[in-house]
Amino acid sequence: MALVFVVNSGSSSIKYQLIDPEAGAPELKGSLERIGEPGGDAADHTEGMRVILDRLGSGAEIAAVGHRVVHGGSRFDRATVIDASVEAAIEELSSLAPLHNPANLLGIRAAREVLREVPHVAVFDTAFHQTMEPAAWRYAIDRALADEHGIRRYGFHGTSHKYVSERTAAVLGRPLEELRTIILHLGNGASVTAVDGGRSVDTSMGLTPLQGLVMGTRSGDLDPAVVFHLERVAGLSSSAVDELLNKRSGLLGLTGRGDMRDVQRAAADGEPDAVEALAIWRHRIRHYIGAYAALLGGVDALVFTAGVGENNALLRRRALQGLEFLGIRIDDDRNELDSRAERRISPDGAGVEVLVIPTDEELEIARQALALIG
Missing domain, CATH: 3.30.420.40 (ATPase, nucleotide binding domain)
Incomplete structure (x- = not known):
């Protein structure tokens, strides 16, 4: 059974699920809150990941870690294996999502530190919408300025929209x-x-x-x-x-x-x-x-x-x-x-x-x- 550890990291929280994708249901799920705060669940995200792994138990055979990342800009149109260059790109894109991408990175770096032998995958909220044509995503402002600073429509909730569109087809047959x-x-x-x-x-x-x-x-x-x-x-x-x-x-x-x-x-x-x-x-x-x-x-x-x-x-x-x-x-x-x-x-x-x-x-x-x- 191939299990995937799914991480949704916030600036002071980590939500997680251990999922069997074939069965379509979580084996375990939970969250840590107030990370880094007095009386919180962990001193930092790395300690938080260790706390979560203790909860999962030594018998959990994790095939991959899937990370929710809010903003992939126009660089990422699909899920991507995380390496140092991908981490750097996510950090660079933080200017487009300053409340989300830095928090997502905290979880990525902590999980890669604790689970070094497991592949880590970034799944971007924006990726599903990269199929839009320029007529839909381009704003009518100075073209050179927009291209230089990445100003365009990206869209969000893409992971949800992709899942729901595929389930719709299945339900309707x-x-x-x-x-x-x-x-x-x-x-x-x-x-x-x-x-x-x-x-x-x-x-x-x-x-x-x-x-x-x-x-x-x-x-x-x-x-x-x-x-x-x-x-x-x-x-x-x-x-x-x-x-x-x-x-x-x-x-x-x-x-x-x-x-x-x-x-x-x-x-x-x-x-x-x-x-x-x-x-x-x-x-x-x-x-x-x-x-x-x-x-x-x-x-x-x-x-x-x-x-x-x-x-x-x-x-x-x-x-x-x-x-x-x-x-x-x-x-x-x-x-x-x-x-x-x-x-x-x-x-x-x-x-x-x-x-x-x-x-x-x-x-x-x-x-x-x-x-x-x-």
């Missing part, structure tokens, strides 16, 4: 190459991807995960001039605007609540700000569905995934209301079914198959890592 799919990854972070024949052709997130849908604390789409206006009239620095748009906007900025469940409860109680916030959230989703239906030249499947997408029947229904003209309909009984299984929630004979597919990014990382090392 249709070849992946024939399917035009819109995937709604709806959680605290949220993104939409248009997938044509298994290839990402457009996605809502951009240079960073800030662009696109309304999220828990992120604004999503915004006129860039808002930044300059805030600097001029509100006296905010660029770092203050960065914090505002990433950490104090979205649902939190609109309602004072960053959790969708709290916003829903407030809306149900008739709170005007919460009611309006849900309307804005829905409007943005419908905007992207319409755009991607046009881009794909039609839709065969529309799929909900991630925390809100998998678990919130009411918001699934509201998000799709009024899209019947596209052949998109929901069967209320199927939609309301309390299930964690992959399932169809559209009525029989609907023009577009609407599904709920629980995502499993860790399993996808494990499978890509094992496939790469053979």
